[in-house]
Amino acid sequence: MRKPGRRGAWIAMVVALACGCAGQAPVRAPATIPAPATKPGTPSLCPAAVSKPVFCLPAEGGQFVVGLSQDHGWERGDWVLLSQPHPGLTAARPVAVAVLVEALAEAARVKVLYQTDARLDGAYARKIGNDERPQLQKYVGRVLRVDGGRVQLGVGKADGAVEGDVYTVRSARDANEIVGRVQLKELGELHAWAVALDGEPAREGQPARAGGPVG
Numbered sequence: 001m002r003k004p005g006r007r008g009a010w011i012a013m014v015v016a017l018a019c020g021c022a023g024q025a026p027v028r029a030p031a032t033i034p035a036p037a038t039k040p041g042t043p044s045l046c047p048a049a050v051s052k053p054v055f056c057l058p059a060e061g062g063q064f065v066v067g068l069s070q071d072h073g074w075e076r077g078d079w080v081l082l083s084q085p086h087p088g089l090t091a092a093r094p095v096a097v098a099v100l101v102e103a104l105a106e107a108a109r110v111k112v113l114y115q116t117d118a119r120l121d122g123a124y125a126r127k128i129g130n131d132e133r134p135q136l137q138k139y140v141g142r143v144l145r146v147d148g149g150r151v152q153l154g155v156g157k158a159d160g161a162v163e164g165d166v167y168t169v170r171s172a173r174d175a176n177e178i179v180g181r182v183q184l185k186e187l188g189e190l191h192a193w194a195v196a197l198d199g200e201p202a203r204e205g206q207p208a209r210a211g212g213p214v215g
Helices: 006-022
Strands: 054-056 064-066 079-084 093-103 107-115 124-128 140-147 150-153 166-170 178-187 192-199 207-210
Touching: 054 124, 079 107, 093 124, 107 207, 150 178, 166 192
Parallel strands: none
Antiparallel strands: 054 064, 064 107, 079 093, 079 124, 093 107, 140 150, 140 207, 150 192, 166 178, 166 207, 178 192
C-alpha cells in the first residue's frame, strides 16, 4: 500500500482549514458613527437649540436668523429688527435692521440694511410690522407712498432726518439691489417727502437707506 505523498498531505490540510472556517460568522467592518444632524433649515455652525430668534453669522458665510418655530410665518421681504442688551437698560437696544431674503424651515436668511453696532452675532431678532417704524433713527426708512414724482419715506425730524438727505431705494425682493435714489425736500415729524434723483420709480413698501452723494 502506497503512503500519501506531500501533495496529498497539502490537499488534506486545505480541506481541513476550509471545513473549520465554514461554521464561523463572517467578519464585519466596524459600524461608523453618524455625525450629529442639525435642525432642518439651520446653518451648520449656528446654534440649533435657542429659546428665541437670534441673528447668526456662520463661518461658511451668509446672514441668518435662527430659533424660529416651524410655523413662524416669516416671508420674503419682511423687515427684521435686531437688538442687543445694554447695561442700564431694561429693554434691548435696536442695533440693526435687516430684510428677509429666504424663509427656511426653522430659520431665515436675511440681509442687513443698516447697523449701528459692529457686533451683531447673537442679537435678538423680531419681525417688524408693515405699519411699524424701524426705530433706527434716520438711517433706514420705508417707502410709504408715491405721488407722481414725489416719494414719501417713513423718516422725519424725530429721527434726525434733515432736508437734503439722500436715500438709496432698494428692491423689495433683493435688498442688495439699488433701484434708485431720492432726496428729502419736505420734512414732517415722522415722515418726509422726497424727489427722485435717478433710477426706477419708487414703489410702496421698498426699503430706503440713508447715504449716497448727490451727483
